Amino acid sequence: MNGFLMSTDRRPMLLMTPALLWLFGLMVVPCLLILVLAFFRRGIYGGIEYTWTFENIALVFDPLYFQIFMKSAGIAGLSAAIACVLGYAAAYAIAAMPRRHQPLLLFFAVLPFWSNYLVRTYAWIVLLNREGLIVNLARWIGYEGELPSMLYTEQAVVIGLVYNYLPFVILSCYAPLSRLSPEIAEASRDLGGSAWTTFRRVTLPMTVPGIATGFVFVFVLSIGNFVTPALLGGGQFQMIGNLVYAQFLTANDWPFGAALSMVLIAVMLGLLMGQAVVAERASGGKRAPDG
Amino acid sequence: MPLAESGPPMADRNTFRLMLLILGVVFAFLYIPISVLVGLSFNEGGLPTAWTGFSTKWYGALLENDDILKAAGNTLIVAVFSTLLSTILGTLLAVGVEIRRRNGKWLETVIFAPMIIPDIVLAIALLSMFSLMGVKMGLHTIIVSHVVFNLAFVCAVVRARLKSFDWSIVEASADLGGSTLNTLRRVVIPVLMPAIIAGALLAFTLSVDEFIIAFFTAGAGRSSITLPMQIFAMIRFGVTPEINALATLVMSVSVVALALSQRLNKGGLPGQ
Numbered sequence: 357m358n359g360f361l362m363s364t365d366r367r368p369m370l371l372m373t374p375a376l377l378w379l380f381g382l383m384v385v386p387c388l389l390i391l392v393l394a395f396f397r398r399g400i401y402g403g404i405e406y407t408w409t410f411e412n413i414a415l416v417f418d419p420l421y422f423q424i425f426m427k428s429a430g431i432a433g434l435s436a437a438i439a440c441v442l443g444y445a446a447a448y449a450i451a452a453m454p455r456r457h458q459p460l461l462l463f464f465a466v467l468p469f470w471s472n473y474l475v476r477t478y479a480w481i482v483l484l485n486r487e488g489l490i491v492n493l494a495r496w497i498g499y500e501g502e503l504p505s506m507l508y509t510e511q512a513v514v515i516g517l518v519y520n521y522l523p524f525v526i527l528s529c530y531a532p533l534s535r536l537s538p539e540i541a542e543a544s545r546d547l548g549g550s551a552w553t554t555f556r557r558v559t560l561p562m563t564v565p566g567i568a569t570g571f572v573f574v575f576v577l578s579i580g581n582f583v584t585p586a587l588l589g590g591g592q593f594q595m596i597g598n599l600v601y602a603q604f605l606t607a608n609d610w611p612f613g614a615a616l617s618m619v620l621i622a623v624m625l626g627l628l629m630g631q632a633v634v635a636e637r638a639s640g641g642k643r644a645p646d647g
Numbered sequence: 648m649p650l651a652e653s654g655p656p657m658a659d660r661n662t663f664r665l666m667l668l669i670l671g672v673v674f675a676f677l678y679i680p681i682s683v684l685v686g687l688s689f690n691e692g693g694l695p696t697a698w699t700g701f702s703t704k705w706y707g708a709l710l711e712n713d714d715i716l717k718a719a720g721n722t723l724i725v726a727v728f729s730t731l732l733s734t735i736l737g738t739l740l741a742v743g744v745e746i747r748r749r750n751g752k753w754l755e756t757v758i759f760a761p762m763i764i765p766d767i768v769l770a771i772a773l774l775s776m777f778s779l780m781g782v783k784m785g786l787h788t789i790i791v792s793h794v795v796f797n798l799a800f801v802c803a804v805v806r807a808r809l810k811s812f813d814w815s816i817v818e819a820s821a822d823l824g825g826s827t828l829n830t831l832r833r834v835v836i837p838v839l840m841p842a843i844i845a846g847a848l849l850a851f852t853l854s855v856d857e858f859i860i861a862f863f864t865a866g867a868g869r870s871s872i873t874l875p876m877q878i879f880a881m882i883r884f885g886v887t888p889e890i891n892a893l894a895t896l897v898m899s900v901s902v903v904a905l906a907l908s909q910r911l912n913k914g915g916l917p918g919q
Contacts, residue, residue: 478878
């Protein structure tokens, strides 16, 4: 074997160094900085006072802010659950179509995911606003009464989050569904299981990792979201992302903003580890082959 | 009735109809909002209340809006430079990682992190660092910040390609006396080219679309506003036909770039 391939060679390290330095300087260091910042005091004029304190972390759990945390978690959980139900159904349906059509169906299911997030959210403003398409449609079919405001509500935020992240759930659920071998379900049938029993006892358990991945992904992206609540929830609506935003750009309390993001990251890391455990269990405790 | 060769079991005709219904509902949910937007951008009257005829005048209006043109120019600068940098860094990283093979968990985590770290966290972290270091913010800070997540995506696409790479051609090149640099330049890079271009296209669209990190690292003032920042500001004032047209254009750019990327590198997009 020549030197180029040797894993002990220093040359691979040389290739990796520029990128790793970049990630170190512009990701690891700034994140560590935020971690440290969370334990400093806010200066009188909005600056940072370099004395240690746990006040910021404690303030996150103050009922006033903790309630925003819980509300964000609730909205994120609801969005993730709806996205999982819809996404699983769609993935199941795609996997049930003739093989040759599946790649194209999957491509079109995922395509919106790769278009601009702001634009996708804006599309819902067009539909939901007071002069929007849905109101016009209701008038057109003869509805005369006053319609409840649909934009700037919690429901609008949930719709927006589900809409934006649904394609990811379809992808994560499709992978295990398409790998299911039909013989297993047939075996269940031969043993007298009804279609529903087969789904509930065989298909569903075998595809739980895909659902878990989708759920965690939607939850994580939703709980820290700042664009969707800002646009579909209106100015007053606050989720954790908006609170963090306000600490940095308007309230000028960076240490508190840093503390909020630290708690946010902790919640997300916990969830991701939980998802890794689910994946591990599903693979029968044995490690997935490398690569 | 068509039967799937594998995948979930298909009981009967009714189940198959149910599956078609589900697909219809989900695809309607995914595509109606976008289609309405695109449709309205060509509506002469510009209002969702009535269709008054096909017109491209709202696209013409964009060309006369200096704010939008300036923002588009800035976005192009940011996307081009961050794509160039991240393509070089990401490709070298991918090749290094795949040659080295025995990579610790920490390394995989560092490479994977930029793809899952919440935008808002990376955005405030970078903002804090730049301002504490006294760095003057502008397009250059957006560019270096975008490289962070872009290089991770380029690396992921190139690594996917390297999984099926035939390393024996590298050995052959070395046996024929090629130096490491020559082997890289004349053998490895050409073979990887489709994946590298696919990764670059992906990085380009991610950068064109990225809003939050740009918003936080652009610094004060309007001079380094990007297109998503401009769209965000416009959306907050309400629905206008100009935004519909602009949104349609931005969406088309992403779709075209990604379709190209997909074509070049079948199934190589992260998550697929």
